[in-house]
Amino acid sequence: MTALTPLQSRPATVHPVSHGGQVRQCYERLLQGPDDADKQAVAQAFLQQCIAKAAALPQEMPDDPMALSAWVEHHSAGVARQYADYLERRKSGGPREFFSNKAHALYFLQAVAPTKRVDGAWLYGVVRHWHDHRFEGLLCTYLEELGDGHPSQNHVVLYRKLLAEHDLCDAPDIDDDLYLQGAVQLALGYAGDEYLPEVIGYNLGYEQLPLHLLISAYELSELDIDPYYFTLHVTIDNASTGHAHKAVQSLLQLMPMEADREAFWQRVTLGYRLNDLGQGSRAIIGAFDLDREVLDMLERKRPFGQHMHSDYCKFEGKTVNQWLSEPGQLQGFLAAMQNKGWIKRHEDPQSSRFWTLIDGPGAAMFGVFSPYEKQLLHDWIAGDWRDEGAKSAARRGSGAVCEPVTPMDDPDVQSLEQALQGRTPDEQMQALVPWLCARCHSHPAGLLATRRFIELKSALR
Structure with missing residues (x-):
């Protein structure tokens, strides 16, 4: 793990954040471009600017790291109560509160797509620390975001499938700001060693179960849009044993024992606030005007x-x-x-x-x-007309996804297989890591690499 240095000492020679579509350019550079020193510079400069903005946002986390578990449980209980109130309003005949119609819901799916297409990317940097038991919680979370290499559970595969079901694959000309959260996630993934406290804090925030996720899943189902991608997050982000719980345990594992714990914690809180940059789901939903x-x-x-x-x-x-x-x-x-x-x-x-x-x-x-x-x-x-005779065909989250056989004639799969031949297990792990990045992990070779990575990790422990 790279030694932590003050944020002010890091040179910012690249300035990717500005208006005029440059957030999207930064997003695409981090997602599609080669993994080189320039990408690292882009990631770090982008994060410096975002952290400076996050510092101006209100602090919601407790002052004491040891109070986190109770804080997370309190948040989870509060969300459960609010959702119960929502369900009661709906059962009493209340209208949908998020999506006025199906077009509204499809608008939302397209608007959040830049973030969902890189789901989990903020944790990519922890993959290289697979041998360090302190990173186990973060690594487990990342591999589960990748579906453990199975397309039926890989979050990016699932979201692409959802978009394809409604022919939303071609991204519309959406606001540059909608690429901000995806770019933050990608940047954290590529600058994970330099920004480990911020990664931990961001993970703490992102893995808390939000009320909007529950309501979105409920109303998407009503509109005949498969909510499985969203219901999957409801189950894995729970505060008892899921990603929210692992997020707290990971912080406690990685907190310094003798070094400046207060400085580390302050950076964790900044990482948490990175979640609040840009347009959140509720703001996106509220911005729709038919x-x-x-x-x-x-x-x-x-x-x-x-x-x-x-x-x-x-x-x-x-x-x-x-x-x-x-x-x-x-x-x-x-x-x-x-x-x-x-x-x-x-x-x-x-x-x-x-x-x-x-x-x-x-x-x-x-x-x-x-x-x-x-x-x-x-x-x-x-408009106000409703087809009262229509039967609801909504799918209640079966999540049925065919599990395709890995196409062994895929050129990337063949190339990966050849690259692994004759190598020691440690050398294979090094060769597999790049395939687990946001650009690759949802493709056949990336899915295969994820499964091999998990197998080798278990064998080498």
């Missing part, structure tokens, strides 16, 4: 459709091409279609001529809108 999302979506598509329509149909004296010819006219165009009866708000969308043009295999504009874009339009047209 009218704005529909207009923004149509504006993004407008340049591609402005010359694609015939001129025989006019709305308030203007052809469709004329309505699409320049920015800022789409709100008026939607109003014109409503005035002409092509869109009937707050009714079954099937009653709207515009909807029948875009939905169904025989529709004139079949394929023009993605499933998410169609959901936006459907829910916007439907």
Whole structure:
């Protein structure tokens, strides 16, 4: 473990944090770029700036590390009470409190995707300390985030599957700030030795069971969106034996015995506060505005459709091409279609001529809108209308995921197998570590590497 040095003594020669999409650039550099000295510099400079911002946030953790267990249990009990109150409100006929419609839920899934695609990344740096028993709790947590190498449990695989089920694989042009938490996790993973106290603190915060996770899972299920990714976190983040418990035990294991414990603890608390940077799940959910999302979506598509329509149909004296010819006219165009009866708000969308043009295999504009874009339009047209006759087909978290056989003809799998041949167990462990990073672990070779890593770790203990 690298000796801890004051934050002020670390040179910050790279400045990746600013407006204009540079957080996303930092995120992608840390996720996709080669593991070299430049990546380490990017990670450390990014963390320095984030820690400086976190220092200005209120401190929620107890002053005494020995009070952590009771504090975590108190938090968990509080969340349980709040969730029980939520369930009582719902059973009494109360409406959903997070997602107003399915488009709202899909918006949320896309907005948090940059973070979920690197789930667990903040702990990548502990992998190299597999031989040190003090890191066992953190390492166990990381390997469980990786599903112990099984795709049916690997958190990133599960989230990618969830996005694919709703054809959300192509990331929309989302706010740069939504990449912040993912970038923090990646940076902590690559600068884990220099920032071990911050990693421990971040882990303490991230692994506490939040109320929003429970409510999200409940309401996603109601909207026919498989909540398994979220319910899985409910079970493994418990304060009794799960990741929240391991987070506390790991801190106690890694706290210095003779060195400056107070300085170490202060850095742990800063790491905890890194969780509060950027937009949290509740803020993302609250930011959804269906009218704005529909207009923004149509504006993004407008340049591609402005010359694609015939001129025989006019709305308030203007052809469709004329309505699409320049920015800022789409709100008026939607109003014109409503005035002409092509869109009937707050009714079954099937009653709207515009909807029948875009939905169904025989529709004139079949394929023009993605499933998410169609959901936006459907829910916007439907408005207050509800299909009372519809049966709920919601899946209550079965989490059934086929366990595919590792494709042995995969070139990365073959390359990994060859790299391991003839090496000692310790040499194999060194060769496996890079495959457990955020970029690789959810792919076939990374999943195989995770399983081999676990097998060798057990054999070498």
